[in-house]
Amino acid sequence: MHHRTWDTPERQALRETTRRFTEREIVPNMAAWEEAGQLPLDLHRATADAGLLGIGFPEEAGGVGGTPIDALVVAEEMILAGGSSGLVASLFTHGIGLPHLVAAGDPEQIDRIARPVLAGERIVSLAITEPDAGSDVAGLRTRAERAGDHYVVTGSKLFITSATRADFLTTAVRTGGEGAGGISLLVIDRDSPGVEVSPPLKKMGWWCSDTGEIRFDRVRVPVADLVGPEDGGFGQIMQQFAAERLSLAVQAYATAQRCLDLTIRYARERETFGRPIATRQVVRHRLAEMARQTDVARTYTRAVIDRWQAGDDVIAEVAMAKNTAVFACDRVVDDAVQLHGGMGYMRETEVERHYRDARILGIGGGTNEIMTEVVSRLLLA
Numbered sequence: 001m002h003h004r005t006w007d008t009p010e011r012q013a014l015r016e017t018t019r020r021f022t023e024r025e026i027v028p029n030m031a032a033w034e035e036a037g038q039l040p041l042d043l044h045r046a047t048a049d050a051g052l053l054g055i056g057f058p059e060e061a062g063g064v065g066g067t068p069i070d071a072l073v074v075a076e077e078m079i080l081a082g083g084s085s086g087l088v089a090s091l092f093t094h095g096i097g098l099p100h101l102v103a104a105g106d107p108e109q110i111d112r113i114a115r116p117v118l119a120g121e122r123i124v125s126l127a128i129t130e131p132d133a134g135s136d137v138a139g140l141r142t143r144a145e146r147a148g149d150h151y152v153v154t155g156s157k158l159f160i161t162s163a164t165r166a167d168f169l170t171t172a173v174r175t176g177g178e179g180a181g182g183i184s185l186l187v188i189d190r191d192s193p194g195v196e197v198s199p200p201l202k203k204m205g206w207w208c209s210d211t212g213e214i215r216f217d218r219v220r221v222p223v224a225d226l227v228g229p230e231d232g233g234f235g236q237i238m239q240q241f242a243a244e245r246l247s248l249a250v251q252a253y254a255t256a257q258r259c260l261d262l263t264i265r266y267a268r269e270r271e272t273f274g275r276p277i278a279t280r281q282v283v284r285h286r287l288a289e290m291a292r293q294t295d296v297a298r299t300y301t302r303a304v305i306d307r308w309q310a311g312d313d314v315i316a317e318v319a320m321a322k323n324t325a326v327f328a329c330d331r332v333v334d335d336a337v338q339l340h341g342g343m344g345y346m347r348e349t350e351v352e353r354h355y356r357d358a359r360i361l362g363i364g365g366g367t368n369e370i371m372t373e374v375v376s377r378l379l380l381a
Contacts, residue, residue: 005069005306014055014070015077021050022081030084033208034353037200038165039090041123047091048120056095061102062115068243069309071095072250079254080261082350085357086206088251093162096244097124097170100185100236104228113168113187125166127157127188127214128237134159135370137172137237138180142216144173146223151175151186153194153219163212164200166190171216172233180234185227194219205356242315244365245322246305252325252361253297255354259336260290262351266340277339286339290332297328316378319371326362333358 025046033039047053056071057063075088094117101109116122133140142155153173163169169188176182188195198213228236264287267278277283304321307314336351337344344351362368 005309006073006302011070011073014073017050018052018074018077019081021047021052022078022083025050026078026087027082030082030087030208030353033087035207037207038210039087039208041120041165043091044120044123046120048118053092053094053120054118057098057102057114057118061110062118067309068246069305072247072305075247076250076254079251080258082258084206084208084353085248085251085255085361086209089161089206090209093126093166094118094124095247096161096240097126097166097168099240099243100170101187101227103236103239106227108224109187109227117168122167123162123165124168124170124187125160125162127160127163127169127171129157129159131156131158135366138183138234140172140174140183142171142173144175144184144186144221146175147220149223150220151223151226153186153188153216153221155216157214157216159201160212160214162210163197163214164210166197169195169214170227172237175233176231182231183233183237184230185233185236186221187225187227188216188219188221189225192219192221203360205353205359207356241366242308242318245318245371246301246308248361248365249297249301249322249325250305252322252329252358253294253301255358255361256290256294256297256325256329256332259333259351259354260287260294263287263290263336263339266343270341283339286335290335293328293331297325301325316375319366319374322365323362323368323371326368329358329361 044053051064052074054063055066055074056068059065075092078088079085098114098117102114113124117124128137130140130142142153142157144151144153167190169190171186171188173184173186174182175184194217196215200210200212203211267283267287268276270277301321304314304317308318333351333355337355340349340351343349346352
């Protein structure tokens with residue numbers, strides 16, 4: 001079953017554009033970017049020139065318009081065409097780094113930050129996670145003390161996507177008291193004195209997506225770089241969490257579908273004892289189960305996204321969609337490697353990369369355990 005909102009003629013055309021771009025500009029370079037540990041800025045510019053980087057952002061902010069579903073369609077199709085969730089995370093970091101700023105609507109911030117980012121000329125990161133505060137956003141410790149027309153920021157952030165390439169850091173800081181009520185968002189210029197970014201952290205997966213640690217040592221940030229109201233940051237962050245979690249769910253089921261497609265192709269080509277392994281019942285049944293789990297994850301996630309876009313209260317359903325898609329992806333990528341046999345363990349085989357990349361999807365944007373806790377609290381409220 002397919003949701004008609006995802007299959008309009010306009011979105012089919014968007015998929016075709018995305019697929020052609022991915023096959024031409026991304027697939028031939030994936031191995032090199034994985035080894036380099038980052039994406040080149042040229043890719044951001046090329047993606048913007050293709051009309052794909054600013055999807056889902058309003059034209060008045062430098063985007064190309066469209067809805068969040070359009071942006072998800074692009075991410076999904078990039079993975080289906082041979083990209084990866086790591087590539088999506090890095091190339092579209094602005095998908096989590098810019099929405100708060102665009103929603104706040106400050107014209108100067110939009111002109112200075114949003115427009116060059118959406119043109120592929122600059123990179124913005126979202127800096128929330130700390131060594132002692134991941135999913136517990138209300139427990140963050142990075143402090144911003146008001147000093148005249150500046151804030152003085154001291155603290156550290158960890159596991160920040162695109163940190164080592166970022167020009168701007170949308171940073172969650174504590175401007176008030178303890179708990180959720182004292183948090184604000186500041187856009188901090190990477191070149192500000194006192195900002196120190198680590199070399200890229202070495203990770204299990206998402207190799208082409210650079211990740212770093214950031215330290216702020218009495219960094220002076222103009223009050224004009226406050227995003228939204230002071231002490232209003234927690235609400236801003238929570239409003240965007242649904243979008244991030246649903247994006248990860250889409251990446252999960254798209255990764256599962258890509259691995260299913262690759263495994264079906266391999267099973268038809270790979271012969272043992274004189275015939276293709278696709279003729280063997282144990283393989284056929286494994287493929288059927290991979291297809292079932294992938295389709296359930298896709299169908300449910302898309303249904304939740306449609307309700308989210310309609311304005312329904314779907315906090316619990318978002319958490320369930322993320323876990324459903326992540327669990328399906330975990331199973332499917334594992335089966336894909338198994339059915340590829342020894343080749344599935346080789347770095348040259350695409351399913352090996354997806355196997356490594358998939359592991360972060362149940363951690364980022366709220367862990368599987370946190371998603372389950374969200375659901376349980378709402379069920380028992």
